[in-house]
Amino acid sequence: MLYREVGQYKTNYAADMALFPILQDRIGIAVILAIAFVLIPLSGNDFLLNAVMIPFLIFALAAIGLNLLTGYCGQLSLGTGAFMGVGAYACLKLTTFFPNVNIIVWIIASGFFSAAVGALFGLPSLRIKGFYLLVATLAAQFFLEWCFIRIPWLYNNVYSGNIVVPSRTLAGVPVTGPTATSLTRYLVVLSIVVIMTWVASNLVRGRIGRMWMAVRDMDLAAELIGIRLLRTKLLAFAVSSFYCGVAGAMLVFLWYGGAEPDVFNVDQSFISLFMVIIGGLGTMIGSFFGAALIYILPIALREVPAALGLPLYPATVEQLQFVIVGVLIIVFLVLEPNGLARLWQIGKQKLRVWPFPY
Amino acid sequence: MDILYQIFVGPFVQMATAPDLLVQTLWDGLVSGVLYALIALGFVLIFKASGVFNFAQGIMVVFAALTLIGLHQDGLPAFVALALTVVVMFVLAVGIERLMLRPLVNQSDFILFMATFGLTYFLIGFGQLVFGGNPKVMITSDLWLPSGAIQYTGLGGYVQFQKIDIAAVIITSIMVAVLAVFFQRTRIGRALRAVADSHQAALSVGISLEQIWVIVWFAAGVVALATGIMWGARSNVDFSLEIVALKALPVLILGGLTSIPGAIVGGLIIGVGEKLADFYWGPLMGGGIEGWFPYVLALVFLVFRPQGLFGERIIERI
Numbered sequence: 001m002l003y004r005e006v007g008q009y010k011t012n013y014a015a016d017m018a019l020f021p022i023l024q025d026r027i028g029i030a031v032i033l034a035i036a037f038v039l040i041p042l043s044g045n046d047f048l049l050n051a052v053m054i055p056f057l058i059f060a061l062a063a064i065g066l067n068l069l070t071g072y073c074g075q076l077s078l079g080t081g082a083f084m085g086v087g088a089y090a091c092l093k094l095t096t097f098f099p100n101v102n103i104i105v106w107i108i109a110s111g112f113f114s115a116a117v118g119a120l121f122g123l124p125s126l127r128i129k130g131f132y133l134l135v136a137t138l139a140a141q142f143f144l145e146w147c148f149i150r151i152p153w154l155y156n157n158v159y160s161g162n163i164v165v166p167s168r169t170l171a172g173v174p175v176t177g178p179t180a181t182s183l184t185r186y187l188v189v190l191s192i193v194v195i196m197t198w199v200a201s202n203l204v205r206g207r208i209g210r211m212w213m214a215v216r217d218m219d220l221a222a223e224l225i226g227i228r229l230l231r232t233k234l235l236a237f238a239v240s241s242f243y244c245g246v247a248g249a250m251l252v253f254l255w256y257g258g259a260e261p262d263v264f265n266v267d268q269s270f271i272s273l274f275m276v277i278i279g280g281l282g283t284m285i286g287s288f289f290g291a292a293l294i295y296i297l298p299i300a301l302r303e304v305p306a307a308l309g310l311p312l313y314p315a316t317v318e319q320l321q322f323v324i325v326g327v328l329i330i331v332f333l334v335l336e337p338n339g340l341a342r343l344w345q346i347g348k349q350k351l352r353v354w355p356f357p358y
Numbered sequence: 359m360d361i362l363y364q365i366f367v368g369p370f371v372q373m374a375t376a377p378d379l380l381v382q383t384l385w386d387g388l389v390s391g392v393l394y395a396l397i398a399l400g401f402v403l404i405f406k407a408s409g410v411f412n413f414a415q416g417i418m419v420v421f422a423a424l425t426l427i428g429l430h431q432d433g434l435p436a437f438v439a440l441a442l443t444v445v446v447m448f449v450l451a452v453g454i455e456r457l458m459l460r461p462l463v464n465q466s467d468f469i470l471f472m473a474t475f476g477l478t479y480f481l482i483g484f485g486q487l488v489f490g491g492n493p494k495v496m497i498t499s500d501l502w503l504p505s506g507a508i509q510y511t512g513l514g515g516y517v518q519f520q521k522i523d524i525a526a527v528i529i530t531s532i533m534v535a536v537l538a539v540f541f542q543r544t545r546i547g548r549a550l551r552a553v554a555d556s557h558q559a560a561l562s563v564g565i566s567l568e569q570i571w572v573i574v575w576f577a578a579g580v581v582a583l584a585t586g587i588m589w590g591a592r593s594n595v596d597f598s599l600e601i602v603a604l605k606a607l608p609v610l611i612l613g614g615l616t617s618i619p620g621a622i623v624g625g626l627i628i629g630v631g632e633k634l635a636d637f638y639w640g641p642l643m644g645g646g647i648e649g650w651f652p653y654v655l656a657l658v659f660l661v662f663r664p665q666g667l668f669g670e671r672i673i674e675r676i
Contacts, residue, residue, distance in 0.1 A: 128660050135610070139654050146647065220674050266601075315491070323484050326479030329472065
């Protein structure tokens with residue numbers, strides 16, 4: 001009853017191909033955007049903005065990047081962390097050389113460097129498949145991580161070896177660096193993530209996305225119907241790394257405000273892969289669900305014992321958190337191997353027929 | 359020209375002029391290769407029989423070693439603790455089969471792989487809760503493992519062999535031999551190979567998949583225990599070992615995911631290659647290349663043989 005498309009006629013092709021063809025979806029997305037752009041900033045809760053929303057959005061963008069590669073094109077990758085790192089270091093170098101150019105331009109532009117590196121490390125995917133490819137991408141992860149530590153030029157020869165984020169302003173308002181408020185940073189992150197999500201969701205419904213999906217389902221058959229594997233796979237690696245690179249640049253410039261090379265270690269790659277799988281392979285909304293579950297759940301778990309008044313050591317809480325997250329991953333996979341996005345679809349179907357059981 | 363000399367000639371001159379260093383490096387590489395091979399062996403056992411890419415093998419090594427030390431610290435004699443640890447690994451295998459594999463039967467490989475990630479997280483948290491996060495010292499002497507070193511003088515210098523390393527090589531060889539006999543000659547081994555070939559065909563001739571899975575996970579647990587003891591005797595036992603276990607991945611794909619000899623040969627190639635590269639070519643690049651060299655080496659091999667050195671040929675059909 002609540003979610004029924006009955007009576008919503010499409011009278012032209014544009015309406016038929018709209019991103020959200022159903023009225024209720026359009027209302028829903030408008031409400032979500034209104035909450036994100038108006039309600040959350042108005043709440044002015046610094047913890048919510050800085051510790052929850054900003055990282056959640058950034059990780060969601062990285063998950064979208066990996067999802068394009070793994071979920072849509074079927075290429076396993078454990079190089080996400082390193083590709084994020086390439087974005088962050090590229091952004092640092094660019095803004096060092098050209099300090100007067102708008103920092104947001106450099107955050108986006110750093111994605112191109114990441115894309116180039118990603119395409120380079122995507123080359124073996126033509127020969128290597130499945131789990132073999134997974135380990136091959138680990139080569140990218142560890143090699144790039146080594147570069148971040150061993151090449152002082154990358155971090156501007158700072159003694160500590162960390163990225164130090166300079167202050168940059170946009171129309172007089174500080175966007176990065178210690179003086180930037182969390183509200184400004186949140187709005188910048190949100191805008192970039194919304195636009196890039198929109199681009200990605202259109203990309204995957206078009207020609208390119210369909211080529212990726214054909215390659216995912218069976219690359220040999222895809223080749224036979226005239227899809228060029230080299231181009232398609234490398235494009236997937238490049239676009240995926242572009243998204244990861246932008247996410248990495250935002251992670252350092254708009255969230256941490258300075259970072260050790262350790263931020264981009266193999267754990268980051270694993271966590272991104274978790275987000276994609278738990279959220280749902282090959283779905284946009286799944287990337288957000290996955291990022292929410294994997295990132296926000298531990299924060300929530302940390303608060304639970306304190307809220308209940310249980311006297312636990314912080315170390316114990318962290319260990320319990322590992323246990324609970326581990327068990328939850330298995331439980332989720334057992335209950336719904338297709339991820340949270342599938343649960344969402346089932347929920348929508350239930351709403352469609354409500355209040356009747358079928 | 360100078361840089362070319364440094365890369366292509368210098369290291370070999372160094373090798374020829376100081377053979378004792380070369381032998382020492384080769385030996386170090388051989389030993390770490392054996393240890394990588396041990397971890398890879400656990401992976402291969404499980405992958406062969408159930409098609410699960412078991413990421414948790416690394417943490418199982420740590421968990422087994424910590425259980426052994428923890429039981430010994432509680433006052434049990436070393437060999438009783440060892441036996442009890444084997445029992446614990448069996449219980450773990452049964453638990454994994456019941457709670458994780460059975461509900462996930464017939465899911466794609468990828469989902470099972472992610473489930474082993476969940477298992478890794480669980481074991482990290484659980485292990486730290488029970489045993490604490492501090493590094494522990496392996497009970498080497500209580501298990502009658504030798505310590506100290508043998509020095510061999512000659513080759514224009516001297517070469518040092520740690521006794522524990524020699525023991526590790528011997529124990530690994532015995533274990534591989536036992537596993538090979540087990541796989542080739544025994545009834546269960548034949549059943550394991552049948553399951554590896556085809557789950558359905560194995561089921562149809564009356565092989566119980568559940569039993570087979572418990573057996574392979576238990577076998578992998580015992581291999582993990584052996585690895586934990588060997589590795590723990592060389593350095594302390596703590597959770598950072600899990601990262602070292604990641605090194606088993608290039609070993610695994612270099613040798614081929616389904617091949618036990620592949621795991622051994624891959625381990626030796628990676629171990630020796632890594633140590634040689636780090637010792638002779640590392641200084642040219644600022645050091646620390648041990649971290650990524652194995653992966654790149656495996657990658658280069660894979661480009662020419664996508665199924666690994668000993669892996670089954672990948673046949674694709676439309």
